[in-house]
Amino acid sequence: MAISAFAVKVPAAEALVGDLRRRYDATVALGVPAHITVLVPFMDPGQITPDVLALAQRVLNRTPSFAFSLSEVGRFPETAYLAPKPAEPFVAMTLALADAFPGFPPYEGAFEGVIPHLSVAHGNALDADAAAIELNARLLASGPVHATCTEVTLIENSSGRWQDLHVFQLPPAGARAMRNVLFICSRNQWRSPTAEQLWRRHPLISARSAGTSPNARHRVSIDDIEWADLILVMEEKHKSRLVAEFKRTLEHKPIHVLDIPDEYKYMDPALIEELERSVPSILGID
Numbered sequence: 123m124a125i126s127a128f129a130v131k132v133p134a135a136e137a138l139v140g141d142l143r144r145r146y147d148a149t150v151a152l153g154v155p156a157h158i159t160v161l162v163p164f165m166d167p168g169q170i171t172p173d174v175l176a177l178a179q180r181v182l183n184r185t186p187s188f189a190f191s192l193s194e195v196g197r198f199p200e201t202a203y204l205a206p207k208p209a210e211p212f213v214a215m216t217l218a219l220a221d222a223f224p225g226f227p228p229y230e231g232a233f234e235g236v237i238p239h240l241s242v243a244h245g246n247a248l249d250a251d252a253a254a255i256e257l258n259a260r261l262l263a264s265g266p267v268h269a270t271c272t273e274v275t276l277i278e279n280s281s282g283r284w285q286d287l288h289v290f291q292l293p294p295a296g297a298r299a300m301r302n303v304l305f306i307c308s309r310n311q312w313r314s315p316t317a318e319q320l321w322r323r324h325p326l327i328s329a330r331s332a333g334t335s336p337n338a339r340h341r342v343s344i345d346d347i348e349w350a351d352l353i354l355v356m357e358e359k360h361k362s363r364l365v366a367e368f369k370r371t372l373e374h375k376p377i378h379v380l381d382i383p384d385e386y387k388y389m390d391p392a393l394i395e396e397l398e399r400s401v402p403s404i405l406g407i408d
Contacts, residue, residue, distance in 0.1 A: 124280035127162035134269040146243030153283040167278035184300035193266030202250040203239035212238035304350035
């Protein structure tokens with residue numbers, strides 16, 4: 123079955139690793155350039171819709187463009203690779219995509235943790251040994267590879283070779299990163315779903331909604347709390363309920379009370395006006 127994958131291409135590394143990859147990495151013959159994998163495997167390319175691409179773009183908008191270097195050689199049992207520094211932005215993109223598309227954990231969940239890497243030799247321990255020795259010698263002679271990640275490419279192999287399917291541009295370096303915003307009311311029926319609907323397509327916001335009531339359409343969970351960078355509750359009682367149930371998880375999580383009473387229906391114009399008046403200043407957006 124055909125699959126797809128998110129990858130950061132690193133053309134700046136080709137001079138250092140190109141010949142070694144051609145010798146020791148069979149994916150080169152299938153059209154795969156020097157790259158750092160962000161998420162693999164992903165969907166059959168035939169199942170990737172505009173909505174899937176839009177969601178992936180919103181997720182990747184959380185990570186502004188960043189500079190990185192390749193200066194150290196790493197090893198897995200049958201793989202030699204270059205390790206990017208910093209690794210954190212790559213890890214953040216991987217975890218965010220896996221959270222948005224829970225059916226596609228990194229490497230199908232075969233490994234614990236995420237270790238970003240640019241594979242140079244793969245599939246044979248002796249080849250990986252030889253490649254690692256040569257890589258260390260080349261890095262000593264030429265110094266590290268410096269690059270900038272400004273985009274993530276979705277590649278797919280439906281033709282038997284890997285080809286580009288879509289390119290996601292990252293926000294400019296220094297831009298405000300996308301934030302996860304959780305809206306809370308009682309039953310997740312009128313107020314918080316309206317807020318989610320209003321802000322879910324903002325380029326700097328990934329929005330969810332939930333309720334504190336046991337009868338809520340979607341009751342707030344620890345996963346929601348862990349996901350959120352910022353929590354906006356409609357009333358003080360919602361904050362109290364969250365603190366009572368999730369006190370430890372809420373440490374260092376900002377919670378703002380909007381003071382919007384339970385007297386509106388879903389997408390009520392007056393409710394929309396209240397939200398548009400109070401939310402942007404809290405989020406620091408236009």
